[in-house]
Amino acid sequence: MAWLDTLTAWLAAHPHWLGLAVFLLAFGECLAIVGLLIPGTVLLFAVAVLAGNGALPLWETLLLGFVGGMLGDLCSYALGRRFHQNIRGLPVLRDHPQWLASAEQHFERYGVISLLAGRFIGPLRPMLPMVAGMLDMPFGRFTAVSLLAGSGWAIAYLLPGWATGAALRLPLPADFWQNAALVAGGLALLLGLTIHGTLREQRRTTPLSALLSLALLIALLLGWRGLADLDQGLLNLVQEQRHGALDGLMVVVTRLGDLSTQLAAGTLLIALLALARQWRAMLFAAVALLGTAVSNGLLKQLIERARPEVLLEPLHSFSLPSGHSSAAFAFFLVLGILAGRGLPGRSRLAWLLLACLPALAIAVSRLYLGVHWPSDLLAGGLLASTWCACSLALMQRHQVMPALPARVWWLLLPALLALFGAFATWALPAAFELYRYR
Structure with missing residues (x-):
């Protein structure tokens, strides 16, 4: 044009x-x-x-x-x-x-x-x-x-372009763009398949998405050493944007992905679904959340990847896949999938995008604070995507999972918002101390 x-x-x-x-x-x-x-x-x-x-x-x-x-x-x-x-x-x-x-x-x-x-x-x-x-x-x-x-829309529509422009002006490692094209191509294939199949209302879309997510995850787990230049380049790009006023906010956001927060949120979600007698939705959420959590712990111990050397006091646990990323994406993808039941394809896709935004914020906070490599966060997202798609395919083997009644959402949303609000409030003193120190 x-x-x-x-x-x-x-x-x-x-x-x-x-x-x-x-x-x-x-x-x-x-x-x-x-x-x-x-x-x-x-x-x-x-x-x-x-x-x-x-x-x-x-x-x-x-x-x-x-x-x-x-x-x-x-x-x-x-x-x-x-x-x-x-x-x-x-x-x-x-x-x-x-x-x-x-x-x-x-x-x-x-x-x-x-x-x-x-x-x-x-x-x-x-x-x-x-x-x-x-x-x-x-x-x-x-x-x-x-x-x-509007806040979610601004991030979804402007952040990718801004990040691309910032990457173009930085002195990046030689293999950065080659690795970026490889990763972007795999994600584009996954997203393209999911979007195309969902818009055409194809029943096989969910199991195919699960298989492709698993294939990309396996490729990433086997080849993460080859993404060293991409990881270092993206980490440098994000670290260049660090600002004292943002540090405290990122601490609050990252606390929402802590094990204690996600465990409480997942338990509350499953308990409320059981209380509302939404058994299929409860089983779907339980399989997706528990499967993601258990496999994440096993993979960390199997791969034993060290964390970036950004923190003054490095964490002594392993980083691949990111527990914060996998837990956050699993939880919010479950909510997005449940919210989209019974809606047309494009509305289901919109709910999935909307659900991914808070999970993406938690993942970016880990990269901003220098706790994880970008490929750790991507692996966590793919792990969650695999388990969510597998769990949904399992629940829909014979019949499409129905939409949750409005009364159930009036039970779920206030309780979950109150829970996350409480954990965010609890994290504020630490965030304030970090801001004052900087």
Whole structure:
């Protein structure tokens, strides 16, 4: 696309406009109707690459994207609230009524949940806030949900591009890009198979995803020494972004992946599912969580890989696979899979993406603090993916696992949020001491 090359070349020559470009593109991508007309995902990745190349720090890029997207949501909501049903008469929507009909149907069926999952579904993202306003969703509730969804969206859509740009400007080891292409190719194959099969509602997608996740995990466990350049390069990239104000936050995030936290969260989830008599969902969660935890411990003892030499007081346990990464991905993938039961394929994918964000935050916190190599975290994620897919395939051998009733979610979510909130509060004093020390 010649116009894209022209735009990126101009922004590269005028980097002082890059922050405004990130803000405006995020705003347009989330603005009703406009977001359907512009290739916002491609543009955001391109400008994020330029930002990561030294023009903008990561926190500023994410903040500008978040604020721009949030403003787009609010304008879309105000548009729907102002015109209500008369909005169907706008010229563009009059010519394309299916745009509004699809979002309206999604919102009426799933309510608040549609704003969370729909933020990651391209055709729905700019339309759902307008539909929420059109159907008189309370402003406070809309704002709270949009803040949560928007923060995850900014990370998912801007972080990959920024990291790519940052990697391009750093002096990296010779084999970095070769190893990165190999790892990215394997993950792209896994994601492509999962996305394609899910959208086409193919029953074999889950067992095939399990087999491919296992194959990639085995390849990683056998060849991790060959990824030394990639590991060191990514570790250097993340360590360059360390800042005293972020250290305390990362300590709080990483504590949410501690064994005690994940053990308590997993036990609570299984107990509440049993209390609600959701036996198949309980067995699915138990097999996925216990299988991941036991196999992680066995693999650590078998491989005995040393941790990075970043910490002043190195930990005396082994690092591959990462226990924090495997436990976090297993737990949140279980929640994402349960949330997607009974929904169309693209909504299930959106829930899986949304569920991966807190797990990814925990994994990145381990890399930021220098406790794990990147391949440790990837191995933990693949291990969790393997067990979750295997457990789901086992539970669905004869019949698709049904969706959890709404009353069960009203039981699960407050309890789990309270639990994680309690552990985060408990970690705050240590985070404050680290910040004050630095």
